[in-house]
Amino acid sequence: MIHCTPITFQGAEAIRLHSPEAGSAVILLQGGQVVSWIDPAGQERLYLSPLSPLGGEQPVRGGVPVVFPQFSLRGPLVRHGFARTQPWRCVAPQDGQEAATMATLALSESDATLALWPHLFHCTLQVTLTPWQLEMRFTANNTGTVPWHFCAALHTYLAAGPLNSVELDGLQNLAYEDTLQAGLLVHGTNATVQPRDAIDRIYFNARQPLTLTTAMGEMALTQHGWPDTVVWNPGPDGASAMVDLPDTDHDRFMCVEAALIGEPHLLAPGALWQGTQTLRALHVPTT
Numbered sequence: 001m002i003h004c005t006p007i008t009f010q011g012a013e014a015i016r017l018h019s020p021e022a023g024s025a026v027i028l029l030q031g032g033q034v035v036s037w038i039d040p041a042g043q044e045r046l047y048l049s050p051l052s053p054l055g056g057e058q059p060v061r062g063g064v065p066v067v068f069p070q071f072s073l074r075g076p077l078v079r080h081g082f083a084r085t086q087p088w089r090c091v092a093p094q095d096g097q098e099a100a101t102m103a104t105l106a107l108s109e110s111d112a113t114l115a116l117w118p119h120l121f122h123c124t125l126q127v128t129l130t131p132w133q134l135e136m137r138f139t140a141n142n143t144g145t146v147p148w149h150f151c152a153a154l155h156t157y158l159a160a161g162p163l164n165s166v167e168l169d170g171l172q173n174l175a176y177e178d179t180l181q182a183g184l185l186v187h188g189t190n191a192t193v194q195p196r197d198a199i200d201r202i203y204f205n206a207r208q209p210l211t212l213t214t215a216m217g218e219m220a221l222t223q224h225g226w227p228d229t230v231v232w233n234p235g236p237d238g239a240s241a242m243v244d245l246p247d248t249d250h251d252r253f254m255c256v257e258a259a260l261i262g263e264p265h266l267l268a269p270g271a272l273w274q275g276t277q278t279l280r281a282l283h284v285p286t287t
């Protein structure tokens, strides 16, 4: 039998990747959700809300929730689909091997998912930790006999300083759908994205890589396979309205999500889709 030895992280079952050179990462079995990435300098690079209980039935706010098979409310399922609240299992490394810097978690159909979505599937998330870099590879496999459509995203909460010091470079001159304006299609300008209040945008066919500059330093964000990028922060009013987020914590993260939204993917029986998001810390402030 294949399994990893779980650790307990804030009371929830998890897998920990670590090495002296690369730092560490923690992945919850619930949701297959990365909730911590500590770089070799000891700096936490992901945001995790202190008001979001782990191991319950609610989605965990922070880290990297896996959105599947639906994005947001663009379909009949709960927002962002069911994958982020289902119990995943660790399928690699194999029992007895050192779970040093790479692990793969998997989710397949169950009575619970079939009650929500009548399809056979096998999803995996492979997480690889190297010095200053975290790579996450998501796959979706149709293990049934009929084709199905899906959307997905890695809803990455990057730790950031105050929102007014955030700048995202690489999405200039691209059109985006503005969720805060009821999905209005907005023509982009040649300015970098500098959110100073709530922001909720879907960029279709986004260019790569992006560079996120925050009070925490610079990070290169690269996605392969994922055509779209979501940029989200709830802003002060949105944060205050969320029970699982401290009132001022909109000033502690920025979500840049590698996503498949614009054209739901049709997966034939036996077919496999994959998308990778890579986070690379480029510059660490010396203060």
Ligand SMILES: O=P(O)(O)OC[C@H]1O[C@@H](O)[C@H](O)[C@@H](O)[C@@H]1O
Pocket (backbone or CB within 6 Å): 059, 072, 079, 080, 155, 179, 200, 201, 230, 232, 257
């Ligand atoms: O609160 P949730 O379900 O985790 O969603 C958070 C946000 O996720 C983003 O991906 C969406 O674009 C936002 O519209 C949404 O508010």
